[in-house]
Amino acid sequence: MPDSVNTVSTSAGAANLAPxxxxxxxxARVGDTLAQVATPSLLLDLDAFDANVERMASAAAARGVAVRPHAKAHKSxxxxxxxxxxxxxxxxxxxxxxxxxxxxxxxxxIHxxxxxxxxxxVALAVAMAAHVTLSVCVDDVRQVAPLGKAAQRAGVRIAVLPEVDVGQGRCGVDSTDAVGQLVDAIDHYEGLRFGGLQAYHGSAQHVDGWEKRRDTARLAADRASAYVRFLEARGIACPVVTGGGTGTAEFDIESGVYTEIQPGSYVFLDGHYGSLEWRDDWRFRHGLFLASTVMSTARNGIIVCDAGLKSVATDSGLPRFWSSQQASKPHYRTASxxxxxxxxxSADEDSAPWLGEPILLVPGHCDPTVNxxxxxxxxxxxxxxxLWPIxxxxxxx
Amino acid sequence: MPDSVNTVSTSAGAANLAPxxxxxxxxARVGDTLAQVATPSLLLDLDAFDANVERMASAAAARGVAVRPHAKAHKSxxxxxxxxxxxxxxxxxxxxxxxxxxxxxxxxxIHxxxxxxxxxxVALAVAMAAHVTLSVCVDDVRQVAPLGKAAQRAGVRIAVLPEVDVGQGRCGVDSTDAVGQLVDAIDHYEGLRFGGLQAYHGSAQHVDGWEKRRDTARLAADRASAYVRFLEARGIACPVVTGGGTGTAEFDIESGVYTEIQPGSYVFLDGHYGSLEWRDDWRFRHGLFLASTVMSTARNGIIVCDAGLKSVATDSGLPRFWSSQQASKPHYRTASxxxxxxxxxSADEDSAPWLGEPILLVPGHCDPTVNxxxxxxxxxxxxxxxLWPIxxxxxxx
Known part of the structure; x- marks a missing residue:
């Protein structure tokens, strides 16, 4: 990549010293103890991770539903x-x-x-389709044509799934007419094929209260089902209905509508998901932690650690203190x-013993923290x- | 770095296709128009940037105060x-x-x-001190000894500045006794020298209301001044008093206390700083933007762009819509x-014309966005x- 910084001169301050x-x-190095890990760092607890991966896989398999985990959560x-x-x-x-x-x-x-x-x-998607089985989403006929033409030119075939809005109110069409138009548009191109429907309800994942979350998930599945029946009535089979995430997976695999689920956060269980109500054995294990160090204890009653906004996303709540060697359990109050x-x-508790102390925190929101x-x-x-690269x-x- | 992923097998899904x-x-490439830049991207408007750099430099120079800009804001x-x-x-x-x-x-x-x-x-700091004039901060005598010993072993000299709390209530000691102890501890080591005081008040930078911000800055300067006089009374000259940022720079350079200021955000003026009250010509220019693209317009009344939580920090407010080719000015409402x-x-405004539209946004908080x-x-x-690497x-x- 060109590093064109020709508008600025070299540093005048480096006069006497060699760069x-x-x-x-x-x-960290393989074999290090937690206390040897440089901080802030992102820790993945492999026992919890293995258990989470296995839990989701076996629950979905038992219902004959495919798992297509979301890599946006882990990027690894x-x-x-x-x-x-x-x-x-x-x-x-x-x-x-x-x-x-x-x-x-x-x-x-890859979907x-x-x-x-x-x-x-579009060019990148087509290039990928030469190497992998690729599917993509559309919610506007104007997204279909460029993809269809490019795929045809390249001699590849891409599965295209119209996205239907099942309650999120963000992306996705919200009428059978619009779905029909998208299917027709897809059908127009040799390089494309109708791959089914995407019916993802993002905010349903985060509904607290197990029953309320179940009801929101059921409503989403009902809406998805209506689109499937509409297409079937036109003689179009819907090979895939994909959607669902960590919060609704238990309902989606029972729905009879979703053929595959897209959970991401389940491998980690972040602080937000950990705060929701779960039933039976659907609570996943916390697997993602921030390793941090207390670097200032100048005032009693508070300790200052080295993990702030550049080390943890705070959009879904501040990180939660998890563990240390100290007896007391402080509360993460402010991130800068x-x-x-x-x-x-207490405000007069001696903070001095904490200086240099390694601590573990649970991030509030895994996806932007991992990023x-x-x-x-x-x-x-x-x-x-x-060390697993992201x-x-x-x-x- | 070792990529020790031996707990997981290779993908079963790649059976038929070569990676x-x-x-x-x-x-982007040099010469591209804004519409050709891949999105989301971070744009630096060089005219605004140049003007901001010059503005801060000349204002401080006119008062004989040094500028030591904070690289935590730009990392470049x-x-x-x-x-x-x-x-x-x-x-x-x-x-x-x-x-x-x-x-x-x-x-x-580098400070x-x-x-x-x-x-x-400590080892890293000492290694750096062989190449640059290095200063560091301490607020506990237990931070001094390891640095002093390591510097002595390496034959380098590091300037050490006790940090004093001038109102932030985070790091920094808050008594003259504690400052005296730190100066004595620094004096104990050949490899260290007392470099002055750091007196930074982070939250003062962000006080809205010009007069209130001025008063907060003055109080911080008064507190810093008291520590300087305490040391002078002990026969210790204070070569540097460093602190201040974008929000208080205009007051700090007039204070007669600060010998240098540490502004960072002034080169960018993010959405939060832009929302503060400024007087005279102290309002810097917006220089940092997110280039984004509208990728879904399935519903009237809203448009969906490709810049969310992984492309902009939202801790100090959501990004603000800045410009596009369209006539209307939408309001950034939700980031996922x-x-x-x-x-x-309006809720029934036709969103269709926006599909594919490039838009510019001003991020709420520059530092974690740049990161x-x-x-x-x-x-x-x-x-x-x-393209300037970060x-x-x-x-x-």
Whole structure:
């Protein structure tokens, strides 16, 4: 990439000293203890992760529903491979560029679960379709034509799934007429085929109260079902109905409508999902943590750690204190760019013993938190087992 | 780095297709128009940027106060060089690893404006001190000894600035006794020297109401002044009093207390700073934008763009719509991971004309937004002039 910075001169401040050649130290090495991990870092607890992957896979398999985990949550080839090894039929990506590392790693079946427009993205999708079984979403006939023409030129075939709005009120058409028009438009191109419907209800995932979440999920499934029947009445079979996430998976696999589910966060269970009401054994295990260090204890009653807004997403709540070697359990109160302020149990509690203390936090929202890091520090039983690259970090285009 | 993913097998889904070798396309090329830039991208308007750098430099110079811009805001060597070329005495970094790209690029004078603990960080600071004039902050005598010993062993000298709390209530000591102890501790080590005081009041930067912000800044300066006089009474001159940021710079340079200021956001003016009350010509120009594209218009009354939580920090407010080719001005209402939902002027306004439309947004908070990107697309008069790497992106340790 051209680094065209010719509008600025070289630094005047470096007059007397030679520039350094200092490498960024590794965040951890295999075999390290948690206390040796550089902070802030993103930890993946492999026991919890393995259990979560297995739990979702077996529950869906028992109902004959496919799992197509969402890679937007983890952005990691290693995690996608673990999901495929547990029986996933493929993965979802939310952006075309996000899919690139997975295509290159040989994940053979990828669904772009989102709309996209523009020549560059269409060209990228078509290039991918030469390597993987690719499906994409549309909610406007104007998205279909450029894709159809490019696919035909390239001699590839892309499955296209009209997205229907089943309650989210964001993307997706909301009439049978519009679905019919999309199916007709898809049918017009050799390089495209009708792949089924996407019926994803994002906000349903996050409804607290198990019964309310169940009812929201059922309503979404009913709406999806109505579109399926409409198409069947026109003689069009709907091979796939895809949607659902971590919050509604237990209902979606029972719905008789969804043929596959798209859960992402279940591998991690973030703080927000952890705060919801779950029943039976559907509560997944916390598998994602921030390793942080207390770096200032100048005032009693509070401690200041090194994980702030650049190390954890706060849109769905502040991180939650999880553990340390200290007896008391502080409360993460304020995040600024590079600092987290945690309150001790009382305003006059001596903060001094905390200086240098390693702590673990549970992030409020996994997806945008993961997107801040280049790798997971994969740990088991308190030791680092590997560093798993987050290859799709920052690939949002 | 070891990629130890031996707990997971290779993908079963890739059976019939060879893995791809698809490159991530460049986000832009020199000479591109704004409409050709891949989205979401981070745009830097060079005219605004140049004016902002010059404005701060000349205002401070007129008062004989040094500017030491904060690299935590921009994380970019090109921007640091532009600031140095405009007369900056050096830069601030907030984390030790954040400083690495600047050390390697020959920025010769770096202040770590934050506390840090632990052997690895101390070792890194000492390694840097062999290449640059380095200063660091402390607020606990236990931070001093490891640094002093390591500096002595390495034969380097590091300037150490006790941080005093001047109203923020986060890091920094809050008594003259504690400052005296820190100065004594620093004095104990050959490899350290007392470098002055850091007196930074973060939340003062963000006080709305010009008079209220002025009064908060004055109170902080008065507190800093009391510590300076305490040290002078002990026969200790205070060569540097550093602090202040974009919001209080105009007051800090008049204070007679601060010898240097640490502004960061002024080069960009984010949405939050733009919302504050400013007087005279102290309102900087908006220089940082998100280039985004409308990718779904399935419902009237709203449009959905491709910039969500992974493309813009929302802790200080949602992004603000700035411009497009369309006549109406929608309002950014909701951010999810990969989507931004914008409301049109009325619920039944036809959204269809917006599909594929490039739009510009002003991010609410620059620092954590910049940290989501690998480069700035530097533009002037609607054309891409260069791609400026954000070398310290993600270096939070």
């Amino acid at each position: 350094g050649n200092i490498a960024v130290p590794p965040v 080839v290693a995690i996608a491979r673990a999901q495929m090894a547990a029986g996933a039929v493929g993965i979802c990506c939310q952006k075309v560029t996000e899919a690139i590392p997975f295509v290159n790693a040989g994940i053979g079946n 772009i679960s989102n709309e996209f427009v523009g020549e560059a993205r 760019d590079e600092h987290g302020v945690l309150e001790l149990a 801040l890091y280049d790798r997971y520090v994969a740990v088991r039983h308190g030791r680092v087992e590997g 290859e799709a970090r920052g690939l949002s285009q | 791809g070798n698809i490159a991530v396309p460049p986000v 060597v090109a921007i640091a060089r532009a600031q140095m070329a405009a007369g900056a005495v050096g830069i601030c970094c907030q984390k030790v690893t954040e400083a690495i790209p600047f050390v390697n690029a020959g920025i010769g004078n 770590i404006s934050n506390e840090f603990v632990g052997e690895a960080r 991971d990969e989507h931004g939902v914008l409301e049109l002027a 989501l990107y690998d480069r700035y697309v530097a533009v002037r008069h609607g054309r891409v002039e260069g 070398e310290a992106r993600g270096l939070s340790q």
